[in-house]
Amino acid sequence: MLPSPAHAAPRRVPINGAGSTWTANLIDKWRRELVQRQIYLNYNPTGSADGRQQFTMGTVDFAVTEVPYGLDGDPPPVRQFTYLPLAAGGLAFAYNLRADGRQITNLRLSGDVIFKIFTRSITRWDDPLIKADNPGIVLPAKNILSVVRQDSAGTTLQLTRWMSTRYPDEWNAYCGTPPCGATPLFPANGHVLQQGSLGVTGYVQQASADGAITYVENAYAIGARLPVAKVLNEAGYYVSPTANAVAVALSAAEVVDNPADPATLDRVFTNPDPRAYPLSGYSYLVAPTAIERGLDIDKGYTLAESASYAVCEGQQSADVLGYAPLPINLVRTAFDQIRRIPGAEVPADPIAGCANPTFAPDGTNTLLETAPQPAECDNRASGQQCAGSTIASGIDLTVSATQINPGDPLTLTASVRPFGVTGTVAFLRGPDATAVGSVEAIGGTLAQLTTHTLPPGSYELTARFDPTDPSLYASSVSLPVRITVGGTPGDGRQVEISAEVAPGAFSLAVASPTANLGGGVVGGSAAGPLPAATVVDLRGTNGGWDLTAQVEDFTNGVATIPGAQLGWTPSASKVSGSGAVLPGFPVVPGTVVGGLADGVTLCSAPPAGSAGTFVCGADLRLDVPDTAAPGDYAATLTLTLA
Structure with missing residues (x-):
């Protein structure tokens, strides 16, 4: 008998996805982190509906959506697929309300009131039912401007799922076409209509929109600096859509094998835990389960690796970006579905090696042990009302270096938003x-600290801001910054070894070791071209490649400018060969965490189309902060071909 043919082990290849705009910020962070693992994931946030359509057509390898197939009028695709939980968050009720010239920032709403506001049964802020929720606030005699999504939206689906579950008869009577059930299109009876999450938050933000309220993903409310209502839960506590409150609520989520509607959130809406936020939900990764429509074992393997990272370590900073980490029940469900992706390699016990922040490696549900209880002033039975604000502040952290020797100075700089807010900053490791x-x-x-006492090791630093007046803004924590403090040098002797290596069949050459940016001025910009990078791929495997770049912080020896202040517009062209080259996405300068500081794609060639010689370049722009000291700044940009 002849031996079975040997099969090559699956390898990591670039994969493409599209869909949800809400999940885009978190996916972009994962994308940058995955580059360090030699995984190149391209994601285009074109909206859930477009992502589902592209997946159906086979133009992307995966999609991300809050709305399952069928609920938006689009039938499930012919290709085989599954849903797996990806990113969690709370549906926030963001508002703009003033009384006696002062902004109200601690509004509370029961489910009955929310339902009546968005079905136009309550139209005034001084309604007795709203007063009953808010004994500590004098509510103004103003009309309520209820703002709803004009377009098909996952947030509308989440709200109407809750409405139709909790108030089925009243909901059917309101929408006029019973049985309505959950729908991504809101019945527009007497509401202000706006397009997209940016549209509804932008409307509510306006000074002229005093009295407005909308439903939106909590991440957008945080970004817009809008207060959000605390919602009454089943235990009788008013709770904000914080990461802990959402994760606790979703610990009761059930996932059913129903392609038309895979989430059952009834038990989430009625979770009896006093810490639970009732209107909690999550988005899905739509993943292929068969080799078809351009999917092969390599792509399936890479997608499974990416999804495994996303539901484990990728959840660690979800809360900083306005999301919530997936609890253990949804992570188990996710791995059950990841196993169905062709080429997936999932260990027998994926929980044991999963660095998700809601549980321990042994499966202990630490979330339910450590999530803080609500304050008693938010207990409806107490007759009191807490005074703290639900408007999010913001804080970003940069460091003078990411690798130092023991005893070397390290300067930590925290930038707090909004400008002018007062309080204290604590740096933590x-x-x-x-x-x-x-x-x-x-x-x-800005707050700044220089330390010489960090111990050896590799760990993450964060900064926490606590405002002086908690009735104006809530506390915030920065995204982590990983640093390495190297070991103390020994008594050995160093030997420098050099060797000349000629370019091979797969090589990268850069036209110049320097790039000069001209026209720079404090508070303005400096611009210039990136030296041309030539990629040669004559390996014969035609397996695709990705050229990425990462920049360090700019320094003049004394002061620094964050590397994320550098942006670019890439370009790419073919010199010869049968392959094709694609430029990376433009990067807008000015994001303190992200962009070129974390690594992005300059150009790439797809599998089965990468043979030849190609030239990649970019127009560079450095936005100089108005707090920067004048001088000649320099930074190192590293190009990596893989």
Whole structure:
């Protein structure tokens, strides 16, 4: 008998996806982190409906959506697929309301009131039912401007799913075409109509929209600096859509094998835990389960690796971006579906090696043990009302270097939003949030600390902002920044070894080791071209490649400008060969965390179309902060071909 033919092990290849705009910020963070693992994931946030359509057509390898197939009028695709939980969040009720010239920032709403506001049964802010929810606030005699999505939306589906579950008869009577059930299109009876999440938040933000309220993903409310209502839960507590409150609520989520509607959130809406936020939900990764429509084993393997990272380690900073980490029940469900992706390699016990922040490696549900209880002033039975604000502040952290020797100085700089807010900043390290130095006061936008005492090791630093007046803004924590403090040099001797290596069948050459940016001015921009990078791929495998770039912070020896202040517009062209080359996406300068500071694609060639010689370049722009000191700044940009 002849032996079975040997099969090559699956390899990581670039994969493409499209869909949800709500999940885009989190996916973009994962994309940048996956580059460090030699995984190249391209994602285009064109909206859930377009993502589902592209997946149906086979033009993308995966889609992300809040709305399952069928609920928006689009039938499930012929190709085989599955849904797996990806990103969680709370449906927030963001509002703009003033009384006696002062902004109200601690509004509370029961489910009955929310339902009546969005079915136009309550139209005034001084309605007795709203007063009953808010004994500590004098509510103004103003009309309620209820703002709803004009377009098909996952947020509308989430709200109407809750409405039709909790108030089925009243909901059917309102929508006029019973049985209505859950729908991504809101019946527009007497509401202000706006397009997209940016549209509804932008409308509510306006000074002229005093009295407006809308439903939106909590991440958008955070970005818009809008207060959000605390919602009454089944235990009788008013709770904000924080990461802990959403994750606790979703611990009761059931996932059913129903392609038309895979989530059952009834038990989430009625979760009896006093910490649970009732209107919690999550988006789905639409993943292929058969080799067809351009999917092969390599792509399936890469997609499974990406999804496994997303539901585990990728959840660690979800809360900082306005999302919530997936609890263990949804992570188990996700891995059950990841196993169905062709080429997936999932361990027998994926929980044991999963670095998700809601549970321990042994499967202990630490979330339910450590999530804080609500304050008693938010217990409806207490007759009291907490005074703290639900408007999010923001804080970003940069460091003078990401790798130092023990004893070397490291400067930590925190930038707080909005400008002019006062309070204190604490710099922290490691999972136990050990303090680094002393607490720093802030009264403008920046707090800075230089330390020489960081111990050897590799760990993450964060910064936490606590406002002076908690009735104006809530506290916030920065995204983590990973640093390495190297070991102390020994007594050995160093030997420098050099070797000349000629370019091979797969090579990268850069026209110049320097790039000069001209026209720079404090508060303005400096611009110039990136030296041309030539990629040669004559390997014969035609397996595709990706050229990425990452920039360090700019420094003049004394001051620094964050590397994320550098943006670019890439370009790419073919010199010869049968392949094709694609330029990377433009990067807008000015994001303190992200962009070129974390690594992005300059250009890439797809599998089965990468043979030849190609030239890639970019127009560079450095936006100089108005707080920067004048001088000649320099930074190192590293190009990596893989």
